[in-house]
Amino acid sequence: MAELQGPNLTDKVVIVTGGARGLGAAAAKQIVDGGGKVVISDLLDEGAETAAALGENARFHKHDVTSEEQWKTVVDFAIAEFGRVDGLVNNAGVSTGGMFDAETLEHFEFVLKVNLTGVWLGMRAVIAHMKENGGGSIVNISSAAGLMGLAMTGSYGASKWAVRGMSKVAAVELGTSRIRVNTVHPGMIHTQMTAAHAQSGEGNYPNTPMGRVGEPSEIGSAVAYLLSDAASYVTGAELAVDGGWTTGPTVKYVMGG
Template sequence: MTLDLTDKTVLVTGGTRGIGRAIVEAAAHAGANVAFTYRSSVETATELVESLGGPDKALAIQADAASADDAIASVQAVTAKWGRIDGLVVNAGITKDGLMIRMDADAWQSVIDTNLTGAFHVAKAAYRPMMKQRAGSIVTISSVVGVMGNAGQANYAASKAGLIGFTKSLARELGGRGVRANVVAPGYIETDMTAGLGDAADGLKGQIPLGRLGQPDDIAAAVLYLLSDVSTYVTGHVLHVDGGLAM
């Protein structure tokens, strides 16, 4: 078997930048029909659709990751266009970092609402179609921070740790229907989110056995594995893609 997604339909939340965009592009190059959500940049989303082969192969959906209504509408748009949803990648997320003593309730709640409750909304929307198909793969994007914790990121760490328990519960609920649910936990990846690290990046590299920050394509490759038929006996697993940081 190969990482071939031909004839599969995949929805990626937060798909226009960084890790999300790498996943969208990798899935499309593997043959999938790909839908992705985005929050604000219509121009970027339109350009991405065209680069993936146009509206026959790709669909851009403007959505708020924290909105239940938008989650339902996103899944419905996918099934209306292609008749099914084979893969769901829950990638959309935000950070509002700060030491907890200075963190206000809004900074806490907005991160939880987007990163964790948003995952609940979109997975719930995909739950019934995948059950009816008796097939499907859900991949949530957690973080090494959700495994190890990190000073100044109590809200983010809580949301990403919550995704792990949430996804394992989905795996137990849906396994009997042939639907799998797994987690990818990235380490420090070179994206817009880590671009501001500056000299601190060198210190991080010293903590990583492989000695480098990861690339978005490293995460996309792991997600493709979990979406593909190569991983049909893998569910409830947390796949660390972190250069050995959290071993």
Template sequence: MGKLDGRVVIVTGAARGQGEQEARLFAAEGARVVVADVLDDQGEAVAKEIGETAGAGGGAAVHVHLDVSKEADWAAAVAAAKAAFGKIDGLVNNAGILRFNELVSTPLDEFQRIVQVNQVGAFLGIKTVAPEIAAAGGGSIVNTASYTGLTGMAYVGAYAATKHAIVGLTRVAALELAAQGIRVNAVCPGAIDTAMSNPAQLDPDAELAQSGEALDRFYRKLVPLGRVGRPEEVARLALFLTAEEDSAYITGQPFVIDGGWLAGVSVL
């Protein structure tokens, strides 16, 4: 028996990184997963691999194209999910983008693009999918916020602003949707080894590869547990918050997964 047997969950940004690991883990726990992403080739490949490895009694997956900043794309994704699996029980609002820039040098269009994907995307996901989850009898929404949604960090002002907003949105949604049997929580990852934080994963160029190594050394010193986090670790937290048997009495909460980074600064 899997923890998500019979559940249908949409995972956004599921073509790679945290979203991919969440989709794979959820399917391994018996869910039927909608792999939603703008990266169609990669998303289709992930969905195909999940289907091939699900095995008897396991989950299944389909890919849908989804630009989370577009309301029409959300409506189409919900329609595709229901056509494939008949209902929707859960949502992981994982899709997001990150840009490094000091505030006074950030172009308005860059700031607005980050808001559209990270903040508006999460809002549209809740608005579009929550009624479907309610119609299915209740379920869970997990929003991906960030360590920077609970503190500040230089050079990621637009990103941090959206992640603070997601924490607030999570709390409001939890209050408004509780009566419909929908729990809403947020995961707040710190430094996680994905393409977003480590571009060396996407480009074998020597300079980028060196910057990836430097990033690892940096976090090794900064994070109390001495390493960068792994996307599958974030996926396990998202599973905990999605599985009714594990987190039935938890809603409206941000869960930090950062190796102790937010705890403070060590002098040793």
């Protein structure tokens, strides 16, 4: 697949959590390619290499999204390095599956702490600064599992549905401050996390109407659009980038193939 080019993000400063690899790294690349500046935050030290590869308009900051104190630190770091924060991509998360009745309370609370509380803390950390700057864009990464019931995603699905709902509440409250809040809902995407059971290429994922898994760059393009001025009248929206997976069953499935 040809590499996708995102919209114009000239001089916009964006924090991307979980940006060391996968979807976050793809979003960070789209931001820099579009003329923006990015602060990659991640617990993984390889985020430093990801930032270095993107050049002078990228920085790395090690960051635990479940820490309110560290959120303040990463926002202050972005402002110190680039002068302001125009956008936030809440991408960091954990994805572990299991049957509903086998999940422990400890695991459920851990997943929600990262996937939901981390997003809430991130939004809270940037809102005051964005209001002072006259606006901004927050893109929260949910999931196809936040649009439908998906087996073996009890805590993960709960967290992604909650991110979707929380984002709509924030969009309603922050609209007059010109802060837009939207969600992106990836389907099955080919990353290091999914490589064992999701291969790139046509025909490798017949569960979707498009018959294939997605690529990180396709999520990055959706994120870049929502960060850009091209989406200036878009808030409270949920953008499924899933090859039609959440739209309905494929013809092959309906016909019993």
